[in-house]
Every structure is written in C-alpha cells, then in structure tokens.
Amino acid sequence: SYELTQPPSVSVSPGQTARITCSGDALPKQYAYWYQQKPGQAPILVIYKDSERPSGIPERFSGSSSGTTVTLTISGVQAEDESDYYCQSADSTGTYVIFGGGTKLTVL
Amino acid sequence: ELQLVESGGGLVQPGGSLRLSCAASGFTFTTYWMSWVRQAPGKGLEWVATIKRDGSETYYVDSVKGRFTISRDNAKKSLYLQMNSLRAEDTAVYYCARDPERSSGYYFFDYWGQGTLVTVSS
Numbered sequence: 001s002y003e004l005t006q007p008p009s010v011s012v013s014p015g016q017t018a019r020i021t022c023s024g025d026a027l028p029k030q031y032a033y034w035y036q037q038k039p040g041q042a043p044i045l046v047i048y049k050d051s052e053r054p055s056g057i058p059e060r061f062s063g064s065s066s067g068t069t070v071t072l073t074i075s076g077v078q079a080e081d082e083s084d085y086y087c088q089s090a091d092s093t094g095t096y097v098i099f100g101g102g103t104k105l106t107v108l
Numbered sequence: 109e110l111q112l113v114e115s116g117g118g119l120v121q122p123g124g125s126l127r128l129s130c131a132a133s134g135f136t137f138t139t140y141w142m143s144w145v146r147q148a149p150g151k152g153l154e155w156v157a158t159i160k161r162d163g164s165e166t167y168y169v170d171s172v173k174g175r176f177t178i179s180r181d182n183a184k185k186s187l188y189l190q191m192n193s194l195r196a197e198d199t200a201v202y203y204c205a206r207d208p209e210r211s212s213g214y215y216f217f218d219y220w221g222q223g224t225l226v227t228v229s230s
Contacts, residue, residue, distance in 0.1 A: 030215070031214060031216075033216040033217075035153070035217075037153075041222075042203055042220040042221060042222050042223060043153065043203075043217075043220055044220075045216065045217065045218050048214075048216055048218070049214060054218065086152060086153050088153075088216060088217075089215070090215035094210075094213060094215055095167055096155070096167070096169065097143070097155035097158070097215050098155070099152055099153040099154065099155065100152070101152050102152040102153070
C-alpha cells in the first residue's frame with residue numbers, strides 16, 4: 001500500500017524558518033497538498049499542487065518538490081502557526097487519497 | 109459564504125448503523141465531487157469515500173468497502189454517508205469535504221465542514 005511519511009514533530013523559534021518534509025514513492029507522479037489543523041478545528045488547505053497557495057493563505061507559507069519528497073516551508077514563523085500539518089496525495093491511479101501521519105509544529 | 113455542515117453523528121453500538129449528512133451552501137453543489145474524511149481521536153486524517161458530481165462513480169478506502177455507502181442528493185445539496193456494521197475502529201470525527209479538481213486529475217479538498225463525531229461503543 002502507498003504511504004506518505006512525515007516527521008512527528010518540528011520545533012522552531014518565532015521568526016525562524018520551519019521546514020516539514022513528506023516522502024512517498026508516488027510523489028513524482030502525483031501532486032502533494034498541505035493542510036493546517038488546529039486543535040478542535042477542521043483542516044485548512046495551505047498549499048495545493050506542490051507549491052500553489054490558496055487565496056487568503058499568508059505568503060510565508062510555501063511548498064516545493066524534489067523527487068519523492070515534498071516540503072512545506074513556513075518563513076518567519078509566528079506563534080499562530082503552531083498547528084498540526086498534514087501532507088496529502090493520491091496513488092498513481094487517483095483511486096485512493098492518502099494522508100501523511102501529520103507533523104506537530106511547535107513554536108518555542 | 110461557502111458552508112458545509114455535517115450532522116447525524118452520535119453513539120452507536122458495535123454492529124449498528126448510522127447515517128451522516130452534510131448540507132452544502134454557498135456554491136454550485138452539482139458541479140463538485142464530494143468526499144468524506146475521518147479522524148480518530150488523537151490520530152491523523154484518513155480519507156473515507158468520494159462521489160462524483162452526478163453520483164455515478166464512488167470510491168472507498170479498503171477498510172470501509174462493503175460497509176459504508178456514500179451518496180448525494182443534488183436537489184437538496186446534500187451529501188450522505190450510510191455506515192453499517194460499525195466497529196470500534198470507526199470511531200472518529202467525520203468531515204465532509206469539497207473535491208474541487210478531481211475531474212482534472214487533481215485530488216485534494218479545498219473546503220471542509222466542522223465535522224460530526226461518531227462513537228462506536230457498547
């Protein structure tokens with residue numbers, strides 16, 4: 001079965017840059033998407049098609065892709081960015097949608 | 109304003125059934141694929157099922173195939189998830205989500221409801 005692998009946690013100080021990686025064999029064939037989720041709230045799409053940012057998402061959020069790894073980068077991290085972040089993609093046929101296990105971003 | 113509002117969650121015994129609903133507003137419901145995504149307590153997100161705009165195609169995660177049925181009523185702008193033979197491991201918050209570009213081969217969710225909690229326990 002297809003899997004996406006994320007680090008369980010990432011910690012940064014305010015103003016620094018946070019990078020959250022997501023690895024999966026199908027990522028060269030399918031786009032990756034990133035969601036932010038705060039406790040008790042629904043997920044919010046922050047990056048789509050590897051690097052596109054939806055309207056309303058701050059410019060400090062960016063995405064990139066290289067081979068089997070995609071990266072969510074948050075530049076100039078703010079306290080309000082402390083959340084769980086999930087990557088998501090699909091299998092090569094598009095039949096199954098897959099989420100990574102999630103990464104808890106802690107702002108020190 | 110775009111809204112997705114889930115309802116129908118609750119406590120059900122193992123082996124029981126439950127039907128979730130999602131009321132959509134603020135967008136043209138008939139032009140979008142729709143999905144259900146769940147999240148077990150303290151766990152990550154898991155895609156459950158997806159349905160095409162006209163209901164002619166459906167897709168399920170393996171763990172719910174044969175037990176869950178996704179459907180929609182475009183006249184009522186509503187999405188449903190019929191859940192049968194429920195198990196403890198189905199306990200989760202169930203989110204309704206809009207699937208904006210599946211027809212173009214892009215698989216993601218741009219808007220989510222607030223979710224409804226399903227608890228399977230005796």
